[in-house]
Amino acid sequence: MLEAGGISPLAGRRIVLGVSAGIAAYKAVEICRRMVDAGAFVSPVLTEDALRFVGAVTFSALASEPARTSLHEGGETIPHTRLGQRADLIVIAPATANILAKQAAGIADDLLTATLLATRAPVLVAPAMHTEMWEHPSVQENLATLRRRGVFVCEPESGRLAGGDEGEGRLADPSRIIAAAEEILSRGRDLSGLRIVVTAGGTREAIDPVRFIGNRSSGKMGHAIAQVASTRGAAVTLITTSSIPVGAGIEVVSVTTAEEMRLAVDERFSDASVVVMAAAVADFRPKVVASEKIKKHSGAPEIILEPTPDILSGLGQRKTHQILVGFAAETENLEEYARAKMEAKRVDIMVANDVSDPEAGFEVPTNRAILLDSMGSHTRTPLMSKMSLAEVILDRVAVRLGRANNRESQ
Ligand code: C5P
Numbered sequence: 001m002l003e004a005g006g007i008s009p010l011a012g013r014r015i016v017l018g019v020s021a022g023i024a025a026y027k028a029v030e031i032c033r034r035m036v037d038a039g040a041f042v043s044p045v046l047t048e049d050a051l052r053f054v055g056a057v058t059f060s061a062l063a064s065e066p067a068r069t070s071l072h073e074g075g076e077t078i079p080h081t082r083l084g085q086r087a088d089l090i091v092i093a094p095a096t097a098n099i100l101a102k103q104a105a106g107i108a109d110d111l112l113t114a115t116l117l118a119t120r121a122p123v124l125v126a127p128a129m130h131t132e133m134w135e136h137p138s139v140q141e142n143l144a145t146l147r148r149r150g151v152f153v154c155e156p157e158s159g160r161l162a163g164g165d166e167g168e169g170r171l172a173d174p175s176r177i178i179a180a181a182e183e184i185l186s187r188g189r190d191l192s193g194l195r196i197v198v199t200a201g202g203t204r205e206a207i208d209p210v211r212f213i214g215n216r217s218s219g220k221m222g223h224a225i226a227q228v229a230s231t232r233g234a235a236v237t238l239i240t241t242s243s244i245p246v247g248a249g250i251e252v253v254s255v256t257t258a259e260e261m262r263l264a265v266d267e268r269f270s271d272a273s274v275v276v277m278a279a280a281v282a283d284f285r286p287k288v289v290a291s292e293k294i295k296k297h298s299g300a301p302e303i304i305l306e307p308t309p310d311i312l313s314g315l316g317q318r319k320t321h322q323i324l325v326g327f328a329a330e331t332e333n334l335e336e337y338a339r340a341k342m343e344a345k346r347v348d349i350m351v352a353n354d355v356s357d358p359e360a361g362f363e364v365p366t367n368r369a370i371l372l373d374s375m376g377s378h379t380r381t382p383l384m385s386k387m388s389l390a391e392v393i394l395d396r397v398a399v400r401l402g403r404a405n406n407r408e409s410q
Helices: 024-039 055-064 077-085 097-105 111-117 131-135 137-148 174-187 220-231 256-270 312-318 334-344 386-400
Strands: 014-019 039-047 089-095 125-127 157-160 167-169 195-200 233-242 250-252 274-277 283-284 305-307 323-330 350-356 370-373 378-379
Touching: 014 024, 014 077, 014 111, 024 055, 024 089, 024 174, 024 220, 039 055, 039 111, 089 111, 089 137, 089 174, 097 111, 097 125, 097 137, 125 137, 125 174, 131 137, 131 167, 137 220, 174 305, 195 220, 195 256, 195 386, 220 233, 220 386, 233 256, 250 256, 256 274, 256 312, 274 312, 312 323, 323 334, 323 386, 334 350, 334 370, 350 386, 370 386
Parallel strands: 014 039, 014 089, 089 125, 195 233, 195 274, 233 250, 274 323, 323 350
Antiparallel strands: 157 167, 283 305, 350 370, 370 378
16 A cells, blocks of 8 residues: 555664464565565564574575574674664564464563564564464464554465465455555654553452452553554553553553543643543442441441542543543443533544444454544444544544544654
């Protein structure tokens, strides 16, 4: 996918092309050539075993600098930090089950894995392996971990595999990998310079020292928004009740109750450009919290509830320049209720989702939503991963901040 005028988003960008040891390693030669043709500065890094499939000389001849394999060659003392810090993008193609496992575990035992730890650049992996390996739960769990941390995955295709086998696990066609790299780089760091506060998870309101009133929110949607915003260059504070790990560079503030969340958000509001209230804040809490565990033999307790502070409404009243994003989890009259909330709470963008849909809403990794904008626009998304929906929501935020045409990296 080329930008208008025919210049590829790869032009002038530094790309580390990681090649691990799969039969598809020969296709990385083509990927390298296409990247260089598009004007990228390509540094190939091969694993030791990849050299059994392809020669370093081939990559050295095509790329912008000699291919490397080891942390200890070429007289450079810390090549991984140079490669990692300067990269605009790291692409691993093919990515074997082994490299994905090392990446997920943070193992750094060769130049490629050390470079992966020494970078803040986006990372795109293109897995390739036999179907049995691709479908193995450990591979899929490692990929889920990597996705959660913001790693982009170019899914393999179905087709001929090594040894004459057929099935899913064949490296994505080089044109798809190049298109994915272009997509990532064209999105770039369009949110850099912005402070974004994201809330996530369900709050817990104590009844006594062991019991609470809670809800089914897992925090996945909010954590995905925090991760994507950080990858796109924003300084992100994530105020959360969930312990799902997020990437380095995100400030995490752990809270439990609606009141703690309100205090944490309020403290950061004046410095924020955007607040995304993805948290499912309890609407009511027990008026009195028992100081000792309520005993069963005392009979069923009567718990009197009182409303919690509505954090978003409070922000809507106080906002000066901030863009406010709210969520409306509904089970009926989705759009109507969401629009009413958007107006009542003075929210700029409302993300409405039907939580009675088993593929959307609470706990699941996927979502589909209607995005309402107070300026009048209205978008209905198909079913997608929460990471992808995070991209769509932040695209709309970028439009509201006048950054939509500013997607090339600054
Ligand atoms: O009114 P409702 O709870 O459905 O509104 C949902 C939106 O308002 C979400 O963005 C949620 O984070 C926010 N909210 C809040 N404080 C509350 C309740 C909801 O900020 N007490």
